Amino acid sequence: MITYEWLYILAGAFFAIWSLLSLRDLKYGNAAFWGLLSASFFFGSHLSDFANGVLVLALVGIAGVGGLRRSDPETTNVEQRSEYAGRLGNRLFIPALIVPLTAVAGTLLYNYTPLSETGLFEPRRETLILFGVGVIVALIVAILWLRPPLLAPAEEGRRLLDSIGWAAILPQMLAALGAVFALAGVGEIIGGVAGQVIPEGNVLLTVIVFALGMALFTIIMGNAFAAFPVMAAAIGIPLLIETYDGNPAVIGAVGMLAGFCGTLLTPMAANFNIVPAALLELKDQNAVIRQQVGTAVPLLICNIAIIYIAGFLLWN
Secondary structure, three states: OEOHHHHHHHHHHHHHHHHHHHHHOOOHHHHHHHHHHHHHHHHHHHOOHHHHHHHHHHHHHHHHOOOOOOOOOOOOOHHHHHHHHHHHHHHHHHHHHHHHHHHHHHHHHHHOOHHHHHOOEOOOOHHHHHHHHHHHHHHHHHHHHHOOOOOHHHHHHHHHHHHHHHHHHHHHHHHHHHHHHHHOOHHHHHHHHHHHHOOOOOHHHHHHHHHHHHHHHHHHHOOHHHHHHHHHHHHHHHHHHHHOOOOHHHHHHHHHHHHHHHHOOOOOOOOOOOOOHHHOOOOOOHHHHHHHHHHHHHHHHHHHHHHHHHHHHOOO
8 A cells, every 4th residue: 555654755755865966066054954854754753753853953953054055056058948948838837737637637536436446545645645646757757758967857956945945844844833833722712712702603704704814824824734723723623513514625625725815915925935925035025915915815705705605505
């Protein structure tokens, strides 16, 4: 059976390659940072909480002292890239499209055919595993199609990763922060306050508070994965699902999308913007928000409507 652990090994292998390439170029801080991150993927589930905590503190220490530097490895030159762009145009996006296509089509094929009886994939992890398969397939297609230098994929990946720097793992850090908040009982406190403010039996208002809370906490924390444990413990599970018998799938999925609306409204966003605007040294960090608010607000309103209609009216 292919389990979720295989994805950790795949990610760890990529980070290990980037660490070795950094070591070859005498970028010791980069090599140590990506090497430790590789170790966390390889061995994190087998280490104690204390050991994992020490590993994270080491990552913070390297980033904190400015140990990460940008790299500019030689792969294809400007002329070659211009030639590729002119000759292939938008077809260059084909490898990128292979990844989600493999994940979606593979999941449907696996779950709705006799393949599901083979037990090939770990239950409820099929989509994530197939997402990893899609990455490998896309990489192979790109290499066979474009025929770049052998190390070009690894070097270009390192160039992008070193450009982003420590912010590349910010979503993971913020998601962990959300779990800490949930364990600390922040969700229960918010749920208690919401229970006193929201009139009993008012499902629509509860949905509005849940969706707005997801967006607000995402704005504050910079990541919807950090906001979700808090708002799920506060309102999503105890009120929307258990008290009002809402559709858990709709509340969870669309609730996360409401959180993603918050990423469009904060310079600390670490989802849709890939790198938070606050880390890009822009003269006007709010310029990013002004460009995205026209999408975020209407989408948030649509999310509220979808949760209420599909999660309660159609569900019941």
